[in-house]
Amino acid sequence: ILDADLYGPSLPAMVSPEDDGVYRHGDGLVNAVWYEGVACMSYGWVAGMNEGGEGSAAVMRGPMASSIAGQLASYTNWG
Secondary structure (H helix, E strand, C coil): CEECCCCCCCHHHHCCCCCCCCCECCCCCEECEEECCEEEEEHHHHHCCCCCCCCCCCCCCHHHHHHHHHHHHHCEECC
8 A cells, every 4th residue: 555645654554564664675676565465655664753643843945846756656565
């Protein structure tokens, strides 16, 4: 599951995996967060938001937001 909403990611509030840390894999990719056998990635985990959806706000416009959404999809090790 890719939560591509950069302005208000909701996946961190909807699921509570045991380990929601985003770690870099040996090949330069980041590992997806696993919840009940499903690979998940959200900007909320990258930005350090907590389960309630609170954390650092992202202020960005179209091209930057589009680039980050593409990176989340392309540079995640989905398993």
